[in-house]
Amino acid sequence: MGRVVYADLFFLINFSMDFLCFFLTAKILNRRLSLIRALFGSAVGGVYANLVLLWALPRVPELILDLMLCFLMCALVYPRRREWHELPLYTVVYAAVSMTLGGFMTALFYLFNQSGLGTPPEESAGSDSLSVWVLAILAAVSAVLTLLGGKFFTRRTSRRFADVTVTYNGKSVRLSALCDSGNLLREPISGKPCIVADAEALRSLLPPDVRRAAASGRAEALETIGIERIGRIRLVPARTATGEGMLIAFRPDAVTLEYGKKVHTADAMIVLSKLETTADGRQALIPAELMI
Numbered sequence: 033m034g035r036v037v038y039a040d041l042f043f044l045i046n047f048s049m050d051f052l053c054f055f056l057t058a059k060i061l062n063r064r065l066s067l068i069r070a071l072f073g074s075a076v077g078g079v080y081a082n083l084v085l086l087w088a089l090p091r092v093p094e095l096i097l098d099l100m101l102c103f104l105m106c107a108l109v110y111p112r113r114r115e116w117h118e119l120p121l122y123t124v125v126y127a128a129v130s131m132t133l134g135g136f137m138t139a140l141f142y143l144f145n146q147s148g149l150g151t152p153p154e155e156s157a158g159s160d161s162l163s164v165w166v167l168a169i170l171a172a173v174s175a176v177l178t179l180l181g182g183k184f185f186t187r188r189t190s191r192r193f194a195d196v197t198v199t200y201n202g203k204s205v206r207l208s209a210l211c212d213s214g215n216l217l218r219e220p221i222s223g224k225p226c227i228v229a230d231a232e233a234l235r236s237l238l239p240p241d242v243r244r245a246a247a248s249g250r251a252e253a254l255e256t257i258g259i260e261r262i263g264r265i266r267l268v269p270a271r272t273a274t275g276e277g278m279l280i281a282f283r284p285d286a287v288t289l290e291y292g293k294k295v296h297t298a299d300a301m302i303v304l305s306k307l308e309t310t311a312d313g314r315q316a317l318i319p320a321e322l323m324i
Contacts, residue, residue: 047078073109194291209316229316230303246304
């Protein structure tokens with residue numbers, strides 16, 4: 033006799049598990065979670081799970097669809113304005129949380145199965161062979177284990193990444209930054225450490241003459257900067273792939289660093305460079321000494 037699967041219960045289980053994964057991902061990454069967007073994304077996942085039962089696709093095409101849907105669901109739930117560069121990070125962490133949560137649930141169920149509790153979750157979800165209460169308990173325990181593991185991992189890596197808010201002339205820009213132990217630049221007069229930032233990412237913050245000077249990459253360009261701003265502009269010696277040279281830097285009104293649960297101000301200069309963005313979407317390089 034074939035196994036009976038209730039579509040409504042199967043949808044509810046997948047909806048709940050997707051929502052739990054969204055919640056855990058947000059907690060691990062210390063990001064806010066929009067309840068409405070999370071509910072919508074979870075509903076999309078629940079509908080997809082039921083459609084997969086009807087399609088009965090081969091394993092490889094189904095896996096490709098799973099990965100595409102994972103990316104789509106994260107795009108629906110997480111990124112806000114100016115955060116689209118972090119979508120790959122959200123997707124990878126969400127996928128890792130989903131697999132870890134499923135792995136914990138299966139392992140715990142097989143452990144409890146020695147007492148005759150039933151069949152594994154992946155074989156019984158949506159059917160009448162698994163107690164909803166057992167599934168809920170397994171999900172809760174697995175969620176705690178996944179969250180603890182994710183927090184342990186992020187504590188070990190949180191000092192590698194940070195959000196930097198640069199304020200200049202009453203305007204502020206938020207950048208996604210990487211802690212670079214190789215960034216040893218210092219402004220020669222004050223001795224302040226330097227944060228290397230992509231000049232284009234700070235475009236809305238900088239006056240046109242400062243932007244043009246930074247784009248030229250030549251010390252002579254300082255002559256084109258207005259006299260009312262020249263006092264906050266400095267030249268910082270640097271060694272690049274093409275040899276030694278001078279980079280244009282400016283003294284901001286304030287610099288705020290956020291990483292993990294820490295928020296603090298930093299006394300630093302901002303070096304303008306054609307950094308663009310790193311492979312993981314970072315727009316600035318922070319010297320390790322500023323990550324206190």
